[in-house]
Amino acid sequence: MFRILLTAFLCLSALPALSQTADQPTGTITVSDSAQQDAAIATRIRNILHELEGYEDVTVTVSSGIVTLRGTTLSAAEAGALNDLAGRVEGVVAIRNQVAETTDVARRLNPALERFEKRMRDIVAWLPLLAIALAAFLIVLGLGLLLARMRQPWDRLAPNAFIADIYRQIIRLxxxxxxxxxxxxxxxxxxLLSTILGAAGIIGLAIGFAVRDTVENFxxxxxxxxxxxxxxxxxxEINGDEGKVIRLTSRATILLSWDGNHVRIPNATVFKSRIVNYSMNDERRFLFDIGIAPDADMARAVQIAKDTLAALPFTLQTPAPDAWIDGIGDSTVTLRLIGWIDQRTTSLNAARGEAIRIAMAALTDAGIDMPEPTYRLTGLPVLASAEDTPPEPAPAATRPVPPVATPALDVQAHAEHALEAIVEEERRDKRSEDLLTHDAPTE
Structure with a gap:
């Protein structure tokens, strides 16, 4: 620790010597020495310092061509500049700079006050020109705002109101x-314009990274x-959410779910998601499975299922209903049935439910058995009495098939029409923005 302090002390004590040897004049030193020349050098340096600000407290003495400078300046930089200034005077042999930085508060504040007063005078002198520049800026800005307020030609050029508003924002900017x-x-x-634009670009880049999700959504x-x-x-159906489209805003797509709830999906999610539009075609298919016993007449079951679906009053003949064997399990065979409806007048869920009910009734009436789970028990044999033995079932051909026609219930799209009425009522609220139009082209 003592060595460190000693080294620091030696370095600080060497600073004056360094300041005296730095920036010393170079060249050949003359043999003759003249007091008249020393006085001329001192007078020349004093005249120069008198014309410069900040050197009022600096004194100059010259002896044998050696210039000694004493006093104080406002900053160390001004004190160091004296070496270069004095070294340029002819006849100077060496420079002894003993000028220090002043600590006088009043003297250090005076230049700042003078600069402030000068700036205030400059501002007063520039006020008329500043007023003219401000007036020109307001005139140009007013023209831009007036042009942006006009409905034409922006509404005619833009495909919708949202794009027209973007055009107006660009015009304002x-x-x-x-x-x-x-x-x-x-x-x-x-x-200054390049500086302003550069700063705006850097700020815009930083803001862009900060609000990346917002920009993506926009x-x-x-x-x-x-x-x-x-x-x-x-x-x-958008990203797993289903419902009726209410409106498209500048931030989100709003759906009315089948439960009557509002679902707001960010437009960035909508744009990147898989969209299933069930309303693009009037025809829509319903599908369901029925299990039948493995020992049933499968060909007859398939034909009965097709005829039953085709006879329903709400199914379309084109595309035609269909049925097929879709799979086999441990104790069941899966029969898959499909049918098509006009979803403008028919409810999909109601039609599917009625088709299941009537198809199961038709298969049962035709003697097509439904599957029953079968379990095999292993272990001790169980003796059954004659009374416990169930009677043999009658052959399928001898079973009576009651000629009962099952009427279909009402499957009209009442719920869907009610939701459509709710959507139309909410869309009549003009206070909410909407980017969707009925006559705009779709992809």
Whole structure:
């Protein structure tokens, strides 16, 4: 520790010597020595310092060409500049700079006050020009706002109101920049424009990274408003959510679920997700499975299922209903049935439920057995009495098939129409923005 302090002390004590030897004049030293020349050197240096600010407290003495400078300056940089200044005077042999930085508070504050007063005088002198530049900026800005408020030509050029509003925002931004350029040109300060634009670019880049999700959602809103993959009141499935489309806003797509709840999906998610639009075609298919016993007449069961679906009043003949054997299990054979409906008038869920009910009744009436789980018990034999033995079932051909026609219940789309009415009522609320239009092209 003592060695460190000793080293620091030696370095500090060597600073004056370094300041005296640094920036010393070079060249040949003359043999003659003249007091008149020393006085001329001192007078020349004093005259120069008198014309410069900040050296009022510096004294100059010259002896045998050696210049000694004493006093104080406002900063160490000004004190160090004296070596270069004195070294340029002819006849100077060496420079002994003993000028220090002043600690006088009043003296250090005076230059700051003078600079402040000078700036205030400059501002007062520039006020008329600043007023003209501000007036020019406001005029250009007013023209831009007036042009952006006009409905035409933006509504005619844009495919929807959202894009038209983006055009207006671009016009406003362009006129703001134009107003700044005009104002800076009047002030002859156009060089500031590059600095402003550079700073704006850096700030915009930082903000872009910070709000990346918001920017992505905004771009997705633009693309969806142009492409419009669905219409108002369309039945869709988006990222696992199903319902009727209410509206498309600049931030989210709003659905009315089958339970009557509002579902808000961010447009970025909508744009990247798989969209199933059930309303693009009027025809829609329902599907269900029925299990039959493995020992049943499968060909007859398939034909009965087809005829039953074809006879339903709500199924379409084109595409035609169909049925087939889809799989086999431990104690059952899976019979798959499909049918098509016009979803504008028929409820999908009601039609599917009625088709299941009537198809099962038809298969039962035809003697097609439903599957029964079969279990094999191992272990001790169990003796059964004659009374416990169940009677043999009658052959299928001799079973009576009651000619009972099962009427279909009402399967009209009452619930769907009720949801459509709710959607239309909410869409009549003009206070909420909507980017969907019935006449816009869809992809």
């Amino acid at each position: 362009a006129f703001v920049i134009a107003g700044i350029v005009v104002a800076l040109d009047i002030l002859n300060a156009t060089a 771009i997705a809103s633009i693309m969806l408003s142009i492409r419009q993959p669905f219409r108002p009141n369309d039945a869709v």
